[in-house]
Amino acid sequence: MNKYLKIDPWCIMEEGFDGNRHRSSESIFSIGNGKMGQRANFEEQYSGSSLQGSYVAGIYYPDKTKVGWWKNGYPEYFAKVLNAPNFIGINFTLDNEPLDLAKCKVTSFRRVLNMKEGTLNRDFIAVLPSGLRVKVSVMRFLSLASPETGAIRYCITPVNRNAEVKVSPYLDGNVVNEDANWNEVFWTQLDHEASGHGGYLIARTLKTEFDVACGMHNRILVDGNECRDKPSHHSRDGYVELSYALSLKKESQLEIIKTIAVLSSLNHEKKDLPGDTKKVLKSAVQLGFVPMLKAHREIWAGIWEHSDIVIEGDDEAQQGIRFNIFHLNQTYRGDDPRLNIGPKGFTGEKYGGSTYWDTEAFCIPFFLCTAPASVTRNLLLYRYKHLEKAIENALKLGYKNGAALYPMVTMNGEECHNEWEITFEEIHRNGAIAFAIHNYTRHTGDHKYLIEYGLEVLIAISRFWSQRVNWSGEKMKYVILGVTGPNEYENNVNNNWYTNTLATWALQYTLETIDLAKQVDPAGYKKLAEKINFNDMEEPARWKDIIAKMYLPYLESEGVFLQQDGYMDKEQITVDQLDSKQRPLNQKWSWDRILRSCFIKQADVLQGIYLFEDRYDTETISRNFDFYESRTVHESSLSPCVHVVLAAKLKKTEMAYRLYLRTSRLDIDDYNNEVHEGLHITSMAGTYMAIIEGFAGKRVKEGRLVLNPQLPSNWESFAFKILFRGSQLKAEVNNRKVIITNESSVSVEINIYNHDYAIPGNSSVEIMRN
Ligand code: BGC
Numbered sequence: 198m199n200k201y202l203k204i205d206p207w208c209i210m211e212e213g214f215d216g217n218r219h220r221s222s223e224s225i226f227s228i229g230n231g232k233m234g235q236r237a238n239f240e241e242q243y244s245g246s247s248l249q250g251s252y253v254a255g256i257y258y259p260d261k262t263k264v265g266w267w268k269n270g271y272p273e274y275f276a277k278v279l280n281a282p283n284f285i286g287i288n289f290t291l292d293n294e295p296l297d298l299a300k301c302k303v304t305s306f307r308r309v310l311n312m313k314e315g316t317l318n319r320d321f322i323a324v325l326p327s328g329l330r331v332k333v334s335v336m337r338f339l340s341l342a343s344p345e346t347g348a349i350r351y352c353i354t355p356v357n358r359n360a361e362v363k364v365s366p367y368l369d370g371n372v373v374n375e376d377a378n379w380n381e382v383f384w385t386q387l388d389h390e391a392s393g394h395g396g397y398l399i400a401r402t403l404k405t406e407f408d409v410a411c412g413m414h415n416r417i418l419v420d421g422n423e424c425r426d427k428p429s430h431h432s433r434d435g436y437v438e439l440s441y442a443l444s445l446k447k448e449s450q451l452e453i454i455k456t457i458a459v460l461s462s463l464n465h466e467k468k469d470l471p472g473d474t475k476k477v478l479k480s481a482v483q484l485g486f487v488p489m490l491k492a493h494r495e496i497w498a499g500i501w502e503h504s505d506i507v508i509e510g511d512d513e514a515q516q517g518i519r520f521n522i523f524h525l526n527q528t529y530r531g532d533d534p535r536l537n538i539g540p541k542g543f544t545g546e547k548y549g550g551s552t553y554w555d556t557e558a559f560c561i562p563f564f565l566c567t568a569p570a571s572v573t574r575n576l577l578l579y580r581y582k583h584l585e586k587a588i589e590n591a592l593k594l595g596y597k598n599g600a601a602l603y604p605m606v607t608m609n610g611e612e613c614h615n616e617w618e619i620t621f622e623e624i625h626r627n628g629a630i631a632f633a634i635h636n637y638t639r640h641t642g643d644h645k646y647l648i649e650y651g652l653e654v655l656i657a658i659s660r661f662w663s664q665r666v667n668w669s670g671e672k673m674k675y676v677i678l679g680v681t682g683p684n685e686y687e688n689n690v691n692n693n694w695y696t697n698t699l700a701t702w703a704l705q706y707t708l709e710t711i712d713l714a715k716q717v718d719p720a721g722y723k724k725l726a727e728k729i730n731f732n733d734m735e736e737p738a739r740w741k742d743i744i745a746k747m748y749l750p751y752l753e754s755e756g757v758f759l760q761q762d763g764y765m766d767k768e769q770i771t772v773d774q775l776d777s778k779q780r781p782l783n784q785k786w787s788w789d790r791i792l793r794s795c796f797i798k799q800a801d802v803l804q805g806i807y808l809f810e811d812r813y814d815t816e817t818i819s820r821n822f823d824f825y826e827s828r829t830v831h832e833s834s835l836s837p838c839v840h841v842v843l844a845a846k847l848k849k850t851e852m853a854y855r856l857y858l859r860t861s862r863l864d865i866d867d868y869n870n871e872v873h874e875g876l877h878i879t880s881m882a883g884t885y886m887a888i889i890e891g892f893a894g895k896r897v898k899e900g901r902l903v904l905n906p907q908l909p910s911n912w913e914s915f916a917f918k919i920l921f922r923g924s925q926l927k928a929e930v931n932n933r934k935v936i937i938t939n940e941s942s943v944s945v946e947i948n949i950y951n952h953d954y955a956i957p958g959n960s961s962v963e964i965m966r967n
Pocket of ligand 1: 540548553554555683685799833834835879
């Protein structure tokens with residue numbers, strides 16, 4: 198844990214400069230707009246430790262796999278989220294010395310991420326080795342209003358004497374990935390040009406051949422007056438720099454406004470990129486910094502209007518949840534079904550790929566409540582579009598007849614994960630994709646998607662489960678052997694309760710959807726059955742048999758579902774007996790020791806109970822919760838949120854609150870000592886789940902929204918909004934009552950504390966709390 202940031206409800210704030218924290222701050226203060234994003238690298242040169250990172254959505258590199266022992270079925274590559282050309286750079290030389298904070302005495306340093314408005318700000322005073330003292334103030338943003346553009350305003354003032362200043366804004370395509378497997382360069386440079394106050398360059402990824410074009414335009418003002426001096430131009434392959442030389446009087450302010458455009462061949466014809474880049478840049482420049490910023494702030498205001506959670510009485514919790522909501526919205530805007538949400542978003546390189554089961558299991562519940570249904574639909578369509586690749590993936594592993602195994606990690610539908618115990622065994626991901634279709638359908642009521650697209654995915658997934666199980670003559674049950682559950686601290690286990698449960702649920706849900714499709718769209722169903730060669734006599738019969746005879750391990754002595762076969766052969770120690778110096782286990786213990794221990798990395802049986810809560814009575818949930826919570830080390834960021842939801846359901850509010858703080862402030866307070874690698878973007882959605890499904894008790898049952906709000910003892914109140922089937926509801930919860938306001942014109946039925954209410958459009962109900 199490393200707690201150095203100020204608590205504030207709307208800002209993340211760092212005061213005082215410490216180079217040892219710089220990499221962590223670069224992650225935490227990252228900005229993005231769904232189309233691109235970047236770590237909070239300094240604009241000016243910095244010779245201290247830094248992870249340079251700018252990323253363009255959907256642009257990746259298939260880095261050649263590096264493994265010790267090749268196994269058949271491994272993918273050839275691991276897709277890397279690609280460090281893209283650096284477009285923020287502005288170097289300064291003052292009296293022939295570089296402005297480099299690693300070499301200056303820095304005072305009054307303040308870095309602020311303004312989450313309300315989506316800007317990154319930095320103010321400081323630096324004393325250069327020569328004794329020159331400068332005051333600096335910087336603001337930058339990546340526009341949400343025009344997501345191929347961004348702008349930087351950099352102001353610098355010599356405060357103790359006149360200075361000769363050289364300002365050099367640049368674009369640099371010669372960038373590398375720190376995590377490149379073979380130290381290869383991933384880009385080739387295609388074109389560059391410097392002219393007037395601007396320039397552009399185009400770089401192409403090797404192998405995948407994506408083109409990325411960056412353009413810049415610069416304005417220089419001295420004390421508010423436009424400087425007409427022409428810059429000198431320096432360019433070479435992959436690099437364009439302009440240089441302005443000025444004599445600055447003491448107390449005079451030099452302001453540089455660098456406007457940038459970043460376009461890619463994902464959205465433009467390659468041949469049009471130079472022209473389109475200039476066009477996009479020109480219109481941003483014509484608009485100007487202040488109007489650009491205004492438009493950007495307005496979009497943020499709209500986002501907060503739908504997605505904010507207001508907590509009164511607890512600024513730490515407030516800052517935590519806003520930080521998470523902010524980063525999720527910076528990472529994914531939901532307007533492009535080719536994009537997805539990487540575990541690190543645009544904040545670091547680790548994990549590669551863009552899509553894990555994280556999206557379906559954790560992010561979808563967030564987007565369902567806070568964004569129009571089309572956003573989640575695009576996330577589902579992303580998987581629909583990858584169905585063919587998922588079928589190919591399964592085929593490579595020996596499955597047939599249209600069975601699909603979705604990849605553990607992917608960019609374009611192909612598997613690119615290559616650790617056998619995960620790639621081949623962490624197959625529960627297939628179930629999460631089926632569950633997401635169900636989650637979307639029950640929240641939005643959009644059965645059309647289910648029938649037109651969802652069903653095809655469900656059948657392919659069910660075909661996989663049907664072939665993945667085998668019949669145990671000894672148990673007289675179907676079993677699923679050799680898997681890794683969500684708990685990655687055990688591999689190659691038999692009959693992971695979660696996986697077996699999810700598989701049977703997916704089969705059942707597919708059967709129900711087939712029945713529905715036959716009723717509501719018989720012609721569409723027939724067409725689909727023909728397309729995928731589906732025999733609805735034979736295949737469903739086997740599925741029903743599997744559902745009826747699936748083996749689900751159970752531990753009689755404790756009355757709990759058993760994690761997997763053999764779990765109780767392990768020495769049973771609870772987490773409270775672990776010395777805190779031994780944690781996190783994955784940094785302190787050998788892998789051998791981890792595998793032999795009973796400690797659980799992340800919610801596993803409890804993940805299943807969370808998904809299928811209605812099947813179990815409170816006593817059962819409670820027994821399982823107590824048993825597994827005491828053995829779970831939560832060393833996956835995805836873990837605590839599920840425990841919060843269940844703890845809240847069991848009215849263990851204070852425990853839920855402790856786990857909530859951990860999940861919501863995981864990155865701000867760096868609980869796992871790894872924030873320098875990037876943020877845990879997907880688990881941020883879990884934080885939202887923790888409040889909405891935990892403290893607010895949100896569920897959807899029989900087409901109706903259900904809330905059961907409770908208040909952690911140190912919160913005076915909390916308020917949030919939910920988009921539900923065309924309505925927007927605002928819920929306010931305090932010690933005495935719950936007020937639900939229907940802010941839309943669509944009337945809605947809602948169940949609160951087990952009572953039904955019909956709330957017409959533009960009206961509200963007040964309910965006294967139990
Ligand atoms: C977790 C996985 C998750 C991945 C990416 C791992 O540490 O165990 O469940 O999919 O991180 O977030």
